[in-house]
Amino acid sequence: MNLSTYYDELTAKLTIKLRELLKTLPPFAKDFFRAIDSTTQVRTRIAYAYDLRVFFHFLIDQNPVYRNYSITDFKVSDLDKIESVDLEEYMEYLKIYVSDENHQHMQNTEQGVFRKISSLRSFYGYFYKRQMIEKNPTLLIDMPKIREKEIIRLEPDEIASLLDFVEHCGDHLTGQRRVYYEKTKERDLAIITLLLGTGIRVSELVGLNLEDIDFKSNGLHLIRKGRKEMTIYFGNEVADALEQYINGSRSHIIPREGHENALFYSMQRKRIGVQAVQNLVKKYAQEVTPLKKITPHKLRSTYGTSLYEETDDIYLVAEVLGHSDVNTTRKHYAAMSDTRRRQAANKVILREHPDHIKNKK
Known part of the structure; x- marks a missing residue:
């Protein structure tokens, strides 16, 4: 299976999922989804479908007119x-409601509320623009304010500690835990090194095939958002980790049918999934930086911030990360880094040391 086939199959699965979701929405909603088909990704349309379903269930639950x-x-x-x-x-x-899907209480952050109102605004906008409705009340309400979140990233010493931990944390393990660690060590080290060394998305990583890596040029062939093909380049540390994994534990895996070309495998000998990568990153990172919630996306942020600090070239960072809008990159990576803020820690003296006071007398 080549990279294009993998994404074709994934898109087909997601399209089928979207069609099933649309059956749980009012019939006229299909017009909206048909209209945005060429301008959005299928994952985005699935998110819209979930968001809109919440809105209609709200009307049924909370508005007496629609109770029946x-x-x-x-x-x-x-x-x-x-x-x-x-x-x-x-x-x-x-802010908090009972999900119609699993009947559990759901909570939304400011970002969650903002996204759902944005989905509804797009939905209303479509029918208003086509004069199928006479008014658009979504334009009369204030959008939720989003507080800027601090970029969570690893500092250079934390990066080194994380990679060292992945490489040596099994030295003191015994029995089955040691066996499992040895089976996955080279794979996990290659995955985390690749994320830290290139800033690729976890969805891009799981879609990689063996033939997408060119060690002659240290190039990596990707299919990015919008099915845009691109080659990015990696350094020697990434190359070493990948070669060690490919020539080592990966060469002993007998893959399941249909997964023969995948670069990274799960323990079931299938192409590794997004959730598995998220879990392994969390597992290692929480041992090294327990106060930071590190995810694959935070490793991407680490790479983006480090690249900007080293090059001061926001356009290069945007291109390498695959951002279509450089303003997105500037917003996230051109802010003052945590390293600079740390320099302020000892600049303000709250209480002079007793010995210093004696000397002054």
Whole structure:
């Protein structure tokens, strides 16, 4: 299976999932999803579908007019019956509500509320633009304010500690735990080194095939968002970790049918998944930096911030990370780094040392 085939199959699975989700929405919603098909990725449309389903369940649960509705009873004309005050109540509802899918309490952060209101605004905007509804109350409410989050990244000493830990944490293990560690050590070290050394997305990493690596040029062939093909380059540390894994533990794996060309394998001898990579990064990182919640995306942030600090070239960082808008890159990576803030720690003296006071007398 080549890289293109992998993404084709993944897109097909996600498309089938989206079609099933659309069956749980009002029939007229299909018009909206058909309209955005060429301008959005299927994962984005799935997220829209989940968000909109929450909105219609809110109306059924909280609005007496729709108490006896099922979600497929809604018509496009019902959108015109919603006032801005209803949407303000919806924003309050989103902070905590009971999921219709698993009947568990769900909580949204500011970002979660913002995304769901953005989805609803796009939904309303489509039907308003096409004059299928007479008003758009989503334009009359204030969007939730998003507080800027500090970029969580690893410092250089933490990077070294993480890689050392992956390489040697099994030295004192025994029995089955030692066996498992030895089976996965080279793979895990290659994965974490690759994430730290290139800043690729975890979705890009799991889609890699063996033939996507060119050790002659230290190049990595990727299919990025929007099916854009691109070659990025890696340094010798990444090359060493990849070669050690490929020539070592990977060469002993007999892959399952259909997974023969995958670069990274799970213990089931299948192409490794996103969740498995997230779990292994979390497992190692929490032992080295317990106060930081490190994910594959945080390793991407670490690479992006380090590259910007080394080159001071925001356009290079944007290109390597695969950002379509350099403003996205500037927002995330051109801020003052944690390293500089740490320099302020000992600049303000709260209380002079007693010995220093004696000397002054």
